[in-house]
Amino acid sequence: xxxxxxxxxxxALVPFVSVDHMMQLIHHIGVEEMMSGIAGYIxxxxxxxxxxxxxxxxxxxxEVGVIELMPTSDGEMYGFKYVNGHPKNTKEGLQTVTAFGLxxxxxxxxxxxxxxxxxxxxxxxxxxxxxVAKHLxxxxxxxxxxxxxxxxxxxxxxxxxxxxxxxxxxxxxIDLAATEKCAANLAAQDIKVVICKxxxxxxxxxxxxxxxxxxxxxxxxxSDNMVGSGVHINAIGGDCPGKTELAxxxxxxxxxxxxxxxxxxxxxxxxxxxxDYPVTELWQVITGTAAGRTSERQITLFDSVGFAxxxxxxxxxxxxxxxxxxxxxALDLLADPDDxxxxxxxxxxxxxxxx
Amino acid sequence: xxxxxxxxxxxALVPFVSVDHMMQLIHHIGVEEMMSGIAGYIxxxxxxxxxxxxxxxxxxxxEVGVIELMPTSDGEMYGFKYVNGHPKNTKEGLQTVTAFGLxxxxxxxxxxxxxxxxxxxxxxxxxxxxxVAKHLxxxxxxxxxxxxxxxxxxxxxxxxxxxxxxxxxxxxxIDLAATEKCAANLAAQDIKVVICKxxxxxxxxxxxxxxxxxxxxxxxxxSDNMVGSGVHINAIGGDCPGKTELAxxxxxxxxxxxxxxxxxxxxxxxxxxxxDYPVTELWQVITGTAAGRTSERQITLFDSVGFAxxxxxxxxxxxxxxxxxxxxxALDLLADPDDxxxxxxxxxxxxxxxx
Numbered sequence: 077x078x079x080x081x082x083x084x085x086x087x088a089l090v091p092f093v094s095v096d097h098m099m100q101l102i103h104h105i106g107v108e109e110m111m112s113g114i115a116g117y118i119x120x121x122x123x124x125x126x127x128x129x130x131x132x133x134x135x136x137x138x139e140v141g142v143i144e145l146m147p148t149s150d151g152e153m154y155g156f157k158y159v160n161g162h163p164k165n166t167k168e169g170l171q172t173v174t175a176f177g178l179x180x181x182x183x184x185x186x187x188x189x190x191x192x193x194x195x196x197x198x199x200x201x202x203x204x205x206x207x208v209a210k211h212l213x214x215x216x217x218x219x220x221x222x223x224x225x226x227x228x229x230x231x232x233x234x235x236x237x238x239x240x241x242x243x244x245x246x247x248x249x250i251d252l253a254a255t256e257k258c259a260a261n262l263a264a265q266d267i268k269v270v271i272c273k274x275x276x277x278x279x280x281x282x283x284x285x286x287x288x289x290x291x292x293x294x295x296x297x298x299s300d301n302m303v304g305s306g307v308h309i310n311a312i313g314g315d316c317p318g319k320t321e322l323a324x325x326x327x328x329x330x331x332x333x334x335x336x337x338x339x340x341x342x343x344x345x346x347x348x349x350x351x352d353y354p355v356t357e358l359w360q361v362i363t364g365t366a367a368g369r370t371s372e373r374q375i376t377l378f379d380s381v382g383f384a385x386x387x388x389x390x391x392x393x394x395x396x397x398x399x400x401x402x403x404x405x406a407l408d409l410l411a412d413p414d415d416x417x418x419x420x421x422x423x424x425x426x427x428x429x430x431x
Numbered sequence: 432x433x434x435x436x437x438x439x440x441x442x443a444l445v446p447f448v449s450v451d452h453m454m455q456l457i458h459h460i461g462v463e464e465m466m467s468g469i470a471g472y473i474x475x476x477x478x479x480x481x482x483x484x485x486x487x488x489x490x491x492x493x494e495v496g497v498i499e500l501m502p503t504s505d506g507e508m509y510g511f512k513y514v515n516g517h518p519k520n521t522k523e524g525l526q527t528v529t530a531f532g533l534x535x536x537x538x539x540x541x542x543x544x545x546x547x548x549x550x551x552x553x554x555x556x557x558x559x560x561x562x563v564a565k566h567l568x569x570x571x572x573x574x575x576x577x578x579x580x581x582x583x584x585x586x587x588x589x590x591x592x593x594x595x596x597x598x599x600x601x602x603x604x605i606d607l608a609a610t611e612k613c614a615a616n617l618a619a620q621d622i623k624v625v626i627c628k629x630x631x632x633x634x635x636x637x638x639x640x641x642x643x644x645x646x647x648x649x650x651x652x653x654s655d656n657m658v659g660s661g662v663h664i665n666a667i668g669g670d671c672p673g674k675t676e677l678a679x680x681x682x683x684x685x686x687x688x689x690x691x692x693x694x695x696x697x698x699x700x701x702x703x704x705x706x707d708y709p710v711t712e713l714w715q716v717i718t719g720t721a722a723g724r725t726s727e728r729q730i731t732l733f734d735s736v737g738f739a740x741x742x743x744x745x746x747x748x749x750x751x752x753x754x755x756x757x758x759x760x761a762l763d764l765l766a767d768p769d770d771x772x773x774x775x776x777x778x779x780x781x782x783x784x785x786x
Contacts, residue, residue, distance in 0.1 A: 087525065088450060092762075094762070094763035094764065095443060095763050095764070095765065095766045096763050096781070098766075099777075099778055099781040100781070100783075102778060103778075103781070103782050103783055107778070129491055131489070134486070134489050134500065134502060136484055136502060136504050136509055136537075138504075138506070138537050138538075140537075140538060141537075141539075141540050142540075143504075143509045143535060143537070143540050145489065145500050145502060145511060147489060147491060147500060149491050149493075149498075151493070154491055154498050156500060156513075158511075158533065158535075158542070160535070160539075160540020160541070161540070162539055162540045165539055165540070165771065166771045166772065168539070169769075169771060170442065170539055170541065170767070170771060171765070171766065171767060171768075171771045171774075172771065174540060174541060174542075174765045174766070174767075176542070176764055176765075178513065180498060180513075180515070182491075182493050182495075182496075182498070183493075183495060183517075184496075184515075184517055184520055184523070184525055185496050185497075185498050185515020185516070185517045185520070185529060186515070186525065186529060187513070187529070187531070192763070192764055192765065192766065194765060194766035194774070195766050195774065195778065198774055198775075225772075226772040227771065227772050227773070227774040227775070228774075229775075230775035231774075231775065254772055257770070257772065257773055257776065258775075260776075261773070261775045261776055261779065407447075407449070408449035408450050408451050408547070409449065409450070409531055409547055410450065410526070410529045410531075410547065410549060411450045411453075411526065411529070411547065411549035411550050412525070412526060412529075413526075414524075415612070416520065416521045416524060416525060416526045416527065416582065417521065417580075417581040417582050417609055417612065418582070418612055418616070419526075419549070419550065419553055419582040419586075420553075420582070420584075420585035420586065420613075420616045421612065421615075421616055422454075423454055423457060423458075423462070423550065424616065426451070426454040426455070426458070427458050428455075428458055
């Protein structure tokens with residue numbers, strides 16, 4: 077009956093990175109530097125792809141949105157992300173996507189990190205896009221069309237700048253206010269920003285075409301005749317059943333690269349294609365066991381849906397910054413009695429008056 | 432660019448119940464009263480069983496344990512629990528099971544409650560056992576054999592006392608120190624406690640036989656010849672593949688009741704039986720669409736593995752206590768910019784020097 081029983085033991089405390097701490101961390105490291113760092117962790121984990129436990133995310137669909145759990149493990153650490161997708165939220169002043177995530181020790185099952193992931197998902201999604209574009213975009217690509225200027229657009233632009241040497245971004249959105257918001261946010265970021273009135277204008281002279289729109293429907297953000305040869309398409313927004321952005325004709329003219337085929341066939345642009353349509357797994361390009369871009373005139377398409385391993389990498393990155401920065405709280409998440417069999421005794425000793 | 436942007440908005444804050452707050456809540460309400468309350472919520476949700484999204488838990492197995500996610504939804508609220516099971520942890524001074532859980536709003540996908548669930552799982556497991564025993568145990572049952580005197584044993588005993596009118600508990604564990612710990616914890620709880628030297632002695636005169644041991648193996652805690660007619664078996668410990676407690680002969684003489692057959696056939700005692708062996712779903716007993724106990728001499732067996740809906744019910748119960756008790760923190764878990772499309776702007780406005 078040590079009095080110290082009443083204070084949580086160290087094992088009971090889990091480092092927690094709040095939104096405020098995450099923003100402090102991003103500013104401390106720098107947003108471009110942090111996305112470069114995360115891209116490095118993601119690339120490392122794509123190199124180790126085969127040893128991960130992989131499963132399509134566990135989704136709970138409703139009429140207005142989806143709530144998903146995305147678990148994975150490399151055998152030493154286990155991670156998962158909670159994430160929702162509710163396109164109609166924007167109209168109610170809420171985020172379309174909110175997320176948080178966890179890392180745990182496989183050996184003990186004890187959580188090691190709980191973190192906000194709304195901000196972090198924005199960084200990891202952009203970091204993944206840019207890491208992939210580094211492998212697939214035409215040599216010397218320095219201009220990107222950014223179609224859809226919502227919450228992801230600035231991060232996509234700055235990750236492409238930091239990782240692929242992007243010099244110019246051409247913005248288009250059906251809502252001019254979104255484009256103006258994005259342009260204002262990028263004004264001081266040392267990149268040329270062009271506001272465009274049509275998607276056709278946005279893709280003029282661009283070697284990288286990024287689509288990132290939010291409507292939960294089969295839309296045609298890029299039609300077949302808009303896309304010429306020698307480009308890399310970075311398709312972000314088609315990421316759940318019934319939600320796509322590209323005309324099927326574009327897919328048929330492209331070489332298609334995906335994260336995890338069983339998930340992408342359900343959620344990505346390729347849900348428009350037959351189930352056995354050939355695609356290349358990105359980890360094989362990164363490890364050199366499959367070809368990436370093989371000619372200047374080729375259209376490469378990254379059919380991005382977001383995979384659990386990328387969140388795992390991002391959480392690993394954040395965890396590795398904690399000690400040096402101290403940007404976390406210790407959260408009293410786990411009951412940890414001195415004698416593990418004595419949970420009830422721990423409860424009794426916490427009774428009021430037992431001080 | 433309101434300065435108030437820098438303080439998290441109310442929508443960004445999620446109520447968090449720490450271990451300390453959970454223990455305060457249990458003492459505020461009373462452990463027996465709280466288990467009775469949770470049992471009521473579980474029984475209500477078993478009445479609504481058919482409208483829940485149900486899925487076997489998503490498990491990540493390693494050589495030393497398992498990490499699981501247990502999601503469910505009633506269409507209005509979504510809940511999930513993170514829980515590990517590492518029997519070898521006890522030897523290292525760690526909990527076999529730690530857990531936390533979440534409730535979210537299906538309409539928006541926004542989390543509504545994050546809570547420790549190591550303590551809460553102990554309460555909900557015992558509450559479920561007692562709620563089921565209320566339906567299945569022989570009339571007038573007032574004596575329980577408690578075999579396995581670990582972290583769950585005191586909660587099982589007190590839930591049976593509060594909900595089924597238990598008057599006497601007979602304790603047995605292969606480790607006498609565990610039994611003595613349990614007996615000491617129950618000494619002031621107004622119930623007769625008998626320390627037994629053998630499992631045979633523990634079941635003498637008991638109408639409820641509870642097994643709750645932790646070894647991850649096919650063990651025989653109760654052998655066939657130990658179990659006579661007219662008892663209710665509450666089998667808690669057989670709860671993952673390769674981990675059972677009862678001799679197959681007992682199962683064959685019993686009427687078997689389960690939570691969710693697809694999960695119990697993988698994890699429960701009935702993993703020892705053919706896949707089509709008849710079992711009764713508890714929700715049907717509770718709604719009156721299937722028979723429970725039909726004779727005094729019958730052996731009823733609750734093959735308990737723990738199901739997501741019970742955690743959902745327990746989280747609902749906790750959430751309903753927050754307003755009156757104030758026993759929670761507001762956790763800065765969600766990024767919530769004034770303009771949902773302007774996550775980057777929210778980040779920029781949080782830059783140091785932008786005070």
